[in-house]
Amino acid sequence: xxxxxxxxxxxxxxxxxxxxxxxxxTFLGLLIGVIPGIGGLVGLSLLLPLTFSMDPYTALAxxxxxxxxxxxxxxxxxVLFGVPGTVGxxxxxxxxxxxxxxxxxxxxxxxxxxxxxxxxxxGAFVLALTIPLLRPFMLSIGxxxxxxxxxxxxxxxxxxxxxxLFKGIVAAALxxxxxxxxxxxxxxELRWTFDMIYLWDGLPLVPLALGLFAIPEIxxxxxxxxxxxxxxxxxxxxxxxxxxxxxxxxxxxxLRCSSIxxxxxxxxxxxxxxxxxxxxxxxxxxxxxxTESFGKGDVRGVIASESSNNAKEGGALVPTLxxxxxxxxxxxxxxxxxxxxxxxxxxxxxxxxxxxTFTLIWTVALANILGAGACFxxxxxFARIAGVxxxxxxxxxxxxxxxxxxxxxxxxxxxxxxxxIGLLGWVMKRLGWPRPPLILGFxxxxxxxxxxxxxxxRYGVDWMLQPIPMVxxxxxxxxxxxxLVQRFVKTSAKDSDASASGISVGRKASFGPHARGGVLVADxxxxxxxxxxxxxxxxxxxxxxxxxxxxxxxxxxxxxIAAGCFGLFALMGRIPPMKEMADSLPLSGTLVQGAxxxxxxLAVPLIGxxxxxxxxxxAYMVLQGETRPLxxxxxxxxxxxxxxxxxxxxxxxxxxxxxxxxxxxxxxSLSGRLI
Numbered sequence: 001x002x003x004x005x006x007x008x009x010x011x012x013x014x015x016x017x018x019x020x021x022x023x024x025x026t027f028l029g030l031l032i033g034v035i036p037g038i039g040g041l042v043g044l045s046l047l048l049p050l051t052f053s054m055d056p057y058t059a060l061a062x063x064x065x066x067x068x069x070x071x072x073x074x075x076x077x078x079v080l081f082g083v084p085g086t087v088g089x090x091x092x093x094x095x096x097x098x099x100x101x102x103x104x105x106x107x108x109x110x111x112x113x114x115x116x117x118x119x120x121x122x123g124a125f126v127l128a129l130t131i132p133l134l135r136p137f138m139l140s141i142g143x144x145x146x147x148x149x150x151x152x153x154x155x156x157x158x159x160x161x162x163x164x165l166f167k168g169i170v171a172a173a174l175x176x177x178x179x180x181x182x183x184x185x186x187x188x189e190l191r192w193t194f195d196m197i198y199l200w201d202g203l204p205l206v207p208l209a210l211g212l213f214a215i216p217e218i219x220x221x222x223x224x225x226x227x228x229x230x231x232x233x234x235x236x237x238x239x240x241x242x243x244x245x246x247x248x249x250x251x252x253x254x255l256r257c258s259s260i261x262x263x264x265x266x267x268x269x270x271x272x273x274x275x276x277x278x279x280x281x282x283x284x285x286x287x288x289x290x291t292e293s294f295g296k297g298d299v300r301g302v303i304a305s306e307s308s309n310n311a312k313e314g315g316a317l318v319p320t321l322x323x324x325x326x327x328x329x330x331x332x333x334x335x336x337x338x339x340x341x342x343x344x345x346x347x348x349x350x351x352x353x354x355x356x357t358f359t360l361i362w363t364v365a366l367a368n369i370l371g372a373g374a375c376f377x378x379x380x381x382f383a384r385i386a387g388v389x390x391x392x393x394x395x396x397x398x399x400x401x402x403x404x405x406x407x408x409x410x411x412x413x414x415x416x417x418x419x420x421i422g423l424l425g426w427v428m429k430r431l432g433w434p435r436p437p438l439i440l441g442f443x444x445x446x447x448x449x450x451x452x453x454x455x456x457x458r459y460g461v462d463w464m465l466q467p468i469p470m471v472x473x474x475x476x477x478x479x480x481x482x483x484l485v486q487r488f489v490k491t492s493a494k495d496s497d498a499s500a501s502g503i504s505v506g507r508k509a510s511f512g513p514h515a516r517g518g519v520l521v522a523d524x525x526x527x528x529x530x531x532x533x534x535x536x537x538x539x540x541x542x543x544x545x546x547x548x549x550x551x552x553x554x555x556x557x558x559x560x561i562a563a564g565c566f567g568l569f570a571l572m573g574r575i576p577p578m579k580e581m582a583d584s585l586p587l588s589g590t591l592v593q594g595a596x597x598x599x600x601x602l603a604v605p606l607i608g609x610x611x612x613x614x615x616x617x618x619a620y621m622v623l624q625g626e627t628r629p630l631x632x633x634x635x636x637x638x639x640x641x642x643x644x645x646x647x648x649x650x651x652x653x654x655x656x657x658x659x660x661x662x663x664x665x666x667x668x669s670l671s672g673r674l675i
Contacts, residue, residue, distance in 0.1 A: 073375060109240050279305060
């Protein structure tokens with residue numbers, strides 16, 4: 001029966017008409033993945049209305065084709081600019097971008113695309129085999145188990161902080177606290193909104209992720225005035241074959257991380273923003289020599305992230321098809337498409353609609369093959385961007401980032417949040433505070449709080465004594481305490497010096513006593529601000545009901561304990577004064593680049609987003625990038641038309657209204673409401 005259904009589904013999906021829509025959906029998915037901030041969820045939302053006139057097989061194959069490859073092409077901006085195309089490629093940035101700086105962008109692409117297609121095919125294969133087998137397993141997973149899995153994922157990333165373990169714990173705590181801002185769903189308590197309506201629904205993920213990772217990289221790239229891969233050989237057309245060999249060499253890592261992606265993808269709520277970090281953390285803990293090389297351009301980090309985030313699509317389809325429970329937000333939209341076309345997910349998908357199930361499985365496989373093939377064809381072309389002068393590249397990338405950040409909640413507050421978090425991200429990068437735990441804590445915050453509330457309501461504190469949580473807590477304790485023993489008790493004085501006050505050492509830089517003193521003061525100031533914030537969280541949340549204050553107070557206490565441990569080890573002499581830091585770029589150049597960015601943000605409410613971007617791109621190229629005016633004008637015009645066509649005509653972005661449009665309503669009408 002299953003073989004017949006699979007054969008019938010293959011015949012259905014390979015009909016030229018449907019195959020054309022699968023290819024079209026794959027192309028759109030690749031395009032959506034390349035644009036930072038859009039993502040599969042936004043893409044499916046925009047494209048869902050196009051399927052109303054299609055038959056169910058074609059409509060669902062089209063949408064699955066879109067969703068399956070957004071985490072393939074999102075590698076392109078992640079590697080080149082350190083800007084995650086979607087949240088699923090955030091972990092790829094850690095090693096992919098350093099590889100691009102070394103002139104190995106082509107190799108990173110080859111490894112990423114090969115790992116992506118391997119993970120996608122593995123997910124489809126597992127989906128085909130295990131839907132009936134996973135049903136009893138999934139029904140037996142309890143809320144305490146899900147909470148423990150979330151905490152394990154967070155611990156995996158925190159433990160990667162190496163010498164900055166305490167800073168990693170505090171960064172994770174900060175991310176969890178940022179996730180609690182807004183309306184608390186159980187009691188309706190408005191937490192830390194400060195009478196701003198913008199904060200009622202919480203902070204949006206897109207501007208926060210872009211600010212934390214992309215803004216520091218773009219500002220430092222512009223300050224350095226050097227291309228991403230300065231002095232490296234131009235990438236050859238088949239350079240990515242080296243990346244393919246890397247994947248074949250590390251096939252066991254691909255298989256393990258694909259398994260992680262598939263299994264976690266089948267758990268509702270475990271989206272790509274969580275899974276790639278879990279797989280990356282697992283690889284960093286298990287691969288030989290990864291402790292020293294991950295985060296500095298190790299191709300295995302790219303392989304681990306990319307194989308898992310594509311494999312999760314097959315896993316996420318399991319609860320969606322078998323139980324009608326969406327495995328992710330994107331799968332919720334797909335579930336809506338099922339219902340629109342008269343198909344009810346559930347046990348019937350394993351019986352009456354088995355051919356439909358296998359149609360989607362074949363679509364996942366075909367889309368991954370087509371998507372990876374297309375990326376391979378153009379990988380060397382994209383890699384050449386790494387050699388472009390920052391004076392031309394930075395304004396174009398930052399302009400796109402501003403539009404992408406605005407997709408968070410379609411509010412000017414998104415842009416202010418982008419800059420505020422960008423400043424925080426830059427400070428954390430300069431002082432060696434790990435940023436991945438913060439973003440993962442923010443992503444997991446809603447899930448952890450929901451699972452914690454339900455677990456506490458049902459079991460009280462005894463939820464921690466359930467079998468699965470007890471085992472996972474033991475694993476977490478081992479992961480956290482083992483580095484402490486190795487780093488602070490048994491290490492030699494030489495190793496202690498290399499930890500540099502808990503800062504993960506990047507590029508070597510020599511600093512005089514005044515520079516070292518300034519960095520130390522800045523680091524201690526940040527610690528002081530963190531401690532003050534934790535105390536404020538505990539005090540300000542005390543009058544709230546238990547469900548509203550349970551997570552914030554628990555996290556704040558954990559943050560204070562981590563800060564106290566840091567201070568204790570410092571007094572014991574185990575954390576010596578910092579002698580190195582990750583970046584030595586001049587502060588004056590950074591301030592200039594920050595002023596340009598702030599100028600663009602301030603111009604948006606004055607003259608409109610698109611006019612402000614056009615003016616910014618041209619002025620930056622001529623004045624800061626030292627580009628000839630005629631050349632800058634041509635690039636600006638082409639950029640303007642491309643931006644207008646993509647965001648206004650295709651994606652129908654609702655542009656923010658400006659004061660200029662308020663003063664001249666006729667101009668607003670004439671411009672198509674661009675201002």
